[in-house]
Amino acid sequence: MWGYFEWLIFRFGLLQGIAVAAAIALLGFLGCYVVALARYGPGEGFYRVTKVIYELIARDLPGTSWRRIHALARLAFQEAIRRRVLVVMAVFIVGLLFAGWFLDPSSNNIARLYISFVMTGTSYLVLLLGLFLSCFSLPADIKNRTIQTIATKPVRPTEVVLGRIFGFTAVGTMLLVVMGVLSYIFVVRGIVHEHGVRDIASDGMSGTTTYDSAHSHTFEMIEDEDGVVRRGTTDEQKSHRHVITVTEVDGEKRYTVGPPEGLLAARIPIYGKLQMTDRAGKLGGGLNVGYESEYQKYIEGNSLMKAIWTFEDIGPERFGDGAVLPIEMSLKAFRTFKGDIVTGVQGEIVLKSPDGRVESDRIGFIVKEYQLDHREIPRKLQGAVDGVPREIDIWDDIVQDGKIQIEVRCIDPGQYLGMAPADLYLRAGDSTFAWNMFKGFLGIWMQMVLIICLGVMFSTFLSGPVAMVATLTCLVLGFFGNLALDVATGEAPGGGPIESLIRIPLQTGAMVDLDLGNPVLETTIKMVDRGIMWVLVSLFQAIPSFGQFNTSDFVAYGFNIYGGLIARHLTMTLSYFVLTSLIGYFFLKTRELAAA
Amino acid sequence: MTTEIATEANTTSPETDSDIVIETRNLGKVYRDFWGRKKVAALKALDIQVRRGEIFGLLGPNGSGKSTTIKLIQGLIFPTSGHAYVFGKDARDVTKNERIGYLPEESYLYKFLNAEETLDFYGRLFDMPAEVRRERADKLIRMVGLHGARRRQLKEYSKGMTRRIGLAQALINEPDLLILDEPTTGMDPIGSREMKDLIVRLRDEGKTILMCSHQLADVQDVCDRVAILHLGELRELGRVDELLKVRDVTEVHAKGFSEELKQKIAEFIKNEGGDVISIDNPTTTMEELFLEIVQEDRPGARPSSAKPN
Numbered sequence A: 001m002w003g004y005f006e007w008l009i010f011r012f013g014l015l016q017g018i019a020v021a022a023a024i025a026l027l028g029f030l031g032c033y034v035v036a037l038a039r040y041g042p043g044e045g046f047y048r049v050t051k052v053i054y055e056l057i058a059r060d061l062p063g064t065s066w067r068r069i070h071a072l073a074r075l076a077f078q079e080a081i082r083r084r085v086l087v088v089m090a091v092f093i094v095g096l097l098f099a100g101w102f103l104d105p106s107s108n109n110i111a112r113l114y115i116s117f118v119m120t121g122t123s124y125l126v127l128l129l130g131l132f133l134s135c136f137s138l139p140a141d142i143k144n145r146t147i148q149t150i151a152t153k154p155v156r157p158t159e160v161v162l163g164r165i166f167g168f169t170a171v172g173t174m175l176l177v178v179m180g181v182l183s184y185i186f187v188v189r190g191i192v193h194e195h196g197v198r199d200i201a202s203d204g205m206s207g208t209t210t211y212d213s214a215h216s217h218t219f220e221m222i223e224d225e226d227g228v229v230r231r232g233t234t235d236e237q238k239s240h241r242h243v244i245t246v247t248e249v250d251g252e253k254r255y256t257v258g259p260p261e262g263l264l265a266a267r268i269p270i271y272g273k274l275q276m277t278d279r280a281g282k283l284g285g286g287l288n289v290g291y292e293s294e295y296q297k298y299i300e301g302n303s304l305m306k307a308i309w310t311f312e313d314i315g316p317e318r319f320g321d322g323a324v325l326p327i328e329m330s331l332k333a334f335r336t337f338k339g340d341i342v343t344g345v346q347g348e349i350v351l352k353s354p355d356g357r358v359e360s361d362r363i364g365f366i367v368k369e370y371q372l373d374h375r376e377i378p379r380k381l382q383g384a385v386d387g388v389p390r391e392i393d394i395w396d397d398i399v400q401d402g403k404i405q406i407e408v409r410c411i412d413p414g415q416y417l418g419m420a421p422a423d424l425y426l427r428a429g430d431s432t433f434a435w436n437m438f439k440g441f442l443g444i445w446m447q448m449v450l451i452i453c454l455g456v457m458f459s460t461f462l463s464g465p466v467a468m469v470a471t472l473t474c475l476v477l478g479f480f481g482n483l484a485l486d487v488a489t490g491e492a493p494g495g496g497p498i499e500s501l502i503r504i505p506l507q508t509g510a511m512v513d514l515d516l517g518n519p520v521l522e523t524t525i526k527m528v529d530r531g532i533m534w535v536l537v538s539l540f541q542a543i544p545s546f547g548q549f550n551t552s553d554f555v556a557y558g559f560n561i562y563g564g565l566i567a568r569h570l571t572m573t574l575s576y577f578v579l580t581s582l583i584g585y586f587f588l589k590t591r592e593l594a595a596a
Numbered sequence B: 001m002t003t004e005i006a007t008e009a010n011t012t013s014p015e016t017d018s019d020i021v022i023e024t025r026n027l028g029k030v031y032r033d034f035w036g037r038k039k040v041a042a043l044k045a046l047d048i049q050v051r052r053g054e055i056f057g058l059l060g061p062n063g064s065g066k067s068t069t070i071k072l073i074q075g076l077i078f079p080t081s082g083h084a085y086v087f088g089k090d091a092r093d094v095t096k097n098e099r100i101g102y103l104p105e106e107s108y109l110y111k112f113l114n115a116e117e118t119l120d121f122y123g124r125l126f127d128m129p130a131e132v133r134r135e136r137a138d139k140l141i142r143m144v145g146l147h148g149a150r151r152r153q154l155k156e157y158s159k160g161m162t163r164r165i166g167l168a169q170a171l172i173n174e175p176d177l178l179i180l181d182e183p184t185t186g187m188d189p190i191g192s193r194e195m196k197d198l199i200v201r202l203r204d205e206g207k208t209i210l211m212c213s214h215q216l217a218d219v220q221d222v223c224d225r226v227a228i229l230h231l232g233e234l235r236e237l238g239r240v241d242e243l244l245k246v247r248d249v250t251e252v253h254a255k256g257f258s259e260e261l262k263q264k265i266a267e268f269i270k271n272e273g274g275d276v277i278s279i280d281n282p283t284t285t286m287e288e289l290f291l292e293i294v295q296e297d298r299p300g301a302r303p304s305s306a307k308p309n
């Protein structure tokens, strides 16, 4: 996971970012030039495009006034309200009221279910709203000719575009705030359930709770240092625990079960780099078991295969007082024979220094499938330095230059353990759930802004329905944009469009190199393909990848949405806002507003 | 190509004569359809100049190109030939709008706003501060006689009321140039008369007015100069009194003639070599007659305090 500035520099900012921005600007300019060329001929066409750019910089940007933008935004807002966007709110509230009918309360993780439900619902409603508002507003104004009264005032095209974007964004923001607060209340109240105490062991130190909300817990009490038993915890069921407190009333001990804990988390994970060794113990291993997607790889039990995570920038200060190293993992077991299902597949963990000289003793575990396994490794533990056994300290001995390695092995012969890089991480602490949910809604907000920007941009030169189709197309391409990019950058096998076309009749597999018996032809095809792909890549990079903005899974799965991610998305949103505004300006400036 | 670029680049009129507010040169517009095929040649090679402080009328039947001319002058559509300049600036320069007030063919306003909100909104578009907007909106609402309806949404307004608020909107920036597209359509005779009085009053305050109409009476009553358009072509241009003067006919207005006297005069004219066309009692125009009757019914009813319909 990249931090914001790393990402800005390597991914978006200085190198690729500038290239992408330049490519988009060039494409835009070329596109405009082609349009102008068709209309006015080469010299005149070039002159006109250049003139528009000059006018933007020399006149219209300096002449843009906040008061006019504000007026137009306010009008857009009022128009939206008049179009009864509040119906959307009503739909949402009705949805929440009836959610109980179709959300299964016996689900394994009720919080995840509820959060996914409200966030998906909210984004669909808000995005659809943004789509409709932004695509139909300007065309309607042109059709009703109300734009004529506006365009004969000293209103700059920039202001028409910005006013609309801001106005609709304000409407959407208002709705999102209300929906967000309702969602939060819905989730927090939805997960609340109570247990009573069913029985208590004769020593008063353990017991079971009553069966409520499709589950019950067992619990154990803990003796405090002064020998008095005041509290205890239950086991983990359905991703949560309860705290049990004991009070003495009239000489009688009363046990109370607290509210569920751990359901609404916002973990701050530290991810590492994952490498695997093959059966000979060399790096670069890892197996596919056939049906898994490519990012999950397997290691075989009772072999030299192991998974090695390397974590960087680690120190005790990142884990509270550093008394323990909290690890969380969710590994997958793949069984080749159905043997001992009860105990499950066994594995072991070893902590290692990066130079390999210090290592801990093996820590065994049993795979908890589909559940998060949380374990806290104490700071001081048994291990070996250069093969000599002694007590070692995680921070003083194992961690070197802030780096630590964690090795995972599967013990059971014939069984496999599956994992992706994010399946084992160090848990550096927690953020608050409410703040995380806010950030999740911020993600929805950014998607909404993107759609509004695209919709307004398209509506400056297309009719309402066509603008909507165009925006939707961008959205769909944006969701699948990464796939197209993979093909384009050669990461997906099979080559570019022409090569693939040739492969169809030849029936050559995508993994085999193309062989036509003519190297010149092959090279030519590859070159042309690269050219086509360059254009496609430029186009695709011009489309925001909406999927990436959807951070609601972070919230639902209880992971903190880290600041770098938000900052990255904000930067991208801002870039697209600028880009779409410019294109919208260009079209408004060059079109006849009274021709309809 | 190069010559065309040279003329394009020339966005300001070389005629810096500040007495000319609007100038069109060889202005023409051909409407095309989606495929670029020629549909209508709505305006052909129009050359007019509107001078400071005059009421200039564009007169012509429906479809003669009046609205097209007005839209070209405002930069709402782009000419297919020639140029239009306003205050010496190219018609497509939005800064010229600071000094223009425009009343479109129908008042294209937002129906969900009320009169106050409408004027406030358009005031904001002129970047006017709040107090100025409030003060002017108040003044204008009274002036166009919408005081009683200032808080009602425009969708409840009658056609005449919509025209009035449209006019108020056009005056919010105290423009030097007022462009009115068919200002009296949809108004009853009283409203129409008030509108015309107002136009003359605004001219007297020093504003320049360009209006178009297909109603001869409108133009005749208020315009100083007219251009008569037909099928997109300029047919006649000049002062209204000059254009309407029938040079070879003499009119005599007198009272208390007997039939005998009329005969005598007819004979006298014939003897002197003249031609008697008719000797008759004059008729008045329908509009004048109607106004006379209506205004007699309501003594003391001053045009500006007339209630909206």
Ligand SMILES: Nc1ncnc2c1ncn2[C@@H]1O[C@H](COP(=O)(O)OP(=O)(O)O)[C@@H](O)[C@H]1O
Residues within 6 Å of the ligand: A594, A595, A596, B031, B032, B039, B040, B041, B042, B060, B061, B062, B063, B064, B065, B066, B067, B068, B069
């Ligand atoms: N947007 C348009 N597309 C095609 N033809 C148009 C358009 N607007 C006007 N016309 C045509 O141009 C001619 C002049 O129209 P217009 O200027 O509106 O006339 P007027 O205002 O004098 O009634 C008419 O024949 C009209 O049909």
Ligand SMILES: [Mg+2]
Residues within 6 Å of the ligand: B063, B066, B067, B068, B105
């Ligand atoms: Mg007209």
